Amino acid sequence: MHPSEVLFQGKRPPVSLPVCDHYAGSDKLMRKSIALQQELGPVFDITFDCEDGAAAGDEQPHAELVASLIASEANTFNRIGARVHDVHSEFFIPDVAIICQGAAQQLAYLVIPKAESVLDVIEAIDVINTHARHAGRDCLPIHVLIETHGALADVFAIAALAQVECLSFGIMDFVSAHYGAIPASAMRTPGQFTHPLVMRAKLAISAACHAHGKVPSHNVTTDIKDSGIAANDASRAGADCGYTRMWSIHPDQIKPIVKSFMPRNSEVAEAAQILTDAQAVSWGPIKHHGRLHDRASYRYYWTILQRARASGMPLPDSVAHLLST
Numbered sequence: 001m002h003p004s005e006v007l008f009q010g011k012r013p014p015v016s017l018p019v020c021d022h023y024a025g026s027d028k029l030m031r032k033s034i035a036l037q038q039e040l041g042p043v044f045d046i047t048f049d050c051e052d053g054a055a056a057g058d059e060q061p062h063a064e065l066v067a068s069l070i071a072s073e074a075n076t077f078n079r080i081g082a083r084v085h086d087v088h089s090e091f092f093i094p095d096v097a098i099i100c101q102g103a104a105q106q107l108a109y110l111v112i113p114k115a116e117s118v119l120d121v122i123e124a125i126d127v128i129n130t131h132a133r134h135a136g137r138d139c140l141p142i143h144v145l146i147e148t149h150g151a152l153a154d155v156f157a158i159a160a161l162a163q164v165e166c167l168s169f170g171i172m173d174f175v176s177a178h179y180g181a182i183p184a185s186a187m188r189t190p191g192q193f194t195h196p197l198v199m200r201a202k203l204a205i206s207a208a209c210h211a212h213g214k215v216p217s218h219n220v221t222t223d224i225k226d227s228g229i230a231a232n233d234a235s236r237a238g239a240d241c242g243y244t245r246m247w248s249i250h251p252d253q254i255k256p257i258v259k260s261f262m263p264r265n266s267e268v269a270e271a272a273q274i275l276t277d278a279q280a281v282s283w284g285p286i287k288h289h290g291r292l293h294d295r296a297s298y299r300y301y302w303t304i305l306q307r308a309r310a311s312g313m314p315l316p317d318s319v320a321h322l323l324s325t
Helices: 003-007 027-040 059-071 092-103 117-134 149-153 155-160 169-174 195-210 228-240 251-260 263-282 295-310 317-323
Strands: 020-024 044-048 080-083 110-112 142-146 164-171 215-218 246-247 286-288 291-293
Touching: 003 295, 020 027, 020 286, 027 044, 027 059, 027 228, 027 251, 044 059, 044 169, 044 251, 059 080, 059 092, 059 195, 080 149, 092 117, 110 117, 117 142, 117 149, 117 155, 142 149, 142 155, 142 317, 149 155, 149 195, 155 164, 155 195, 169 195, 169 215, 195 215, 195 228, 246 251, 263 295, 295 317
Parallel strands: 020 044, 020 246, 044 080, 080 110, 110 142, 142 164, 164 215, 215 246
Antiparallel strands: 286 291
């Protein structure tokens, strides 16, 4: 039996996505991000931005451009999604209709921003499903931005929705929604990792995702001059807050984010050895370096290998075939 069938005992394994989500809005930057993905491989996703990427009055042509790029042969890995306007915007339904009609089969996911409640998300998904099915696509993956008080209050219910595979923290809108009660310094490091209300939001999103097997995606690093800040933020997001994915808003941030989420080579080697030994005894308990391991720890080491694959790391031959199926 495949490890995922044994270790999760009938439950759906947690969603696994590339660890970096790169946002691009303009024609030039969208094409540049595609070229970079072709160069580096599918170690990062691309999200084309209709919400902030379209100039006022150009919403329809921009959505048409997004659809055409996603449907093009340049989309080698089918790992490009799109952020549409929010469900209450006059441009939401046109965005969804245009993108689904033009690129439903190649579309990796759609991102829903500015949701105020789980009901907003359900309403948005219903609209998306109508247009996606009309274009021949069922169960299009949905990502949701958590950036309002209402969405944060409903975060566990949103994460529980079957079609949702990722929740992202929109830190700038979240801080702004407090009308000065949270200082601007909490939008960036170090304040974003010390302010209690911001950390409360980060942890709630992460906890909700892990409770329902979804991917928590950390907010942007707005400092685009120093890629080391993005790397540090990614490391802290993973180690301190349990995030397994993070936004990029500049091409120079992609590699540092991917590297920060990579497990160490020693961790990958240990995980491969433990799972190989476990498989040899039909997933019964084993002893490794004087420590007992069973299916509880096997699940942990399985996620180490998934993280390694998502980051583009080479896997030992003993387990590479398991993650390719």
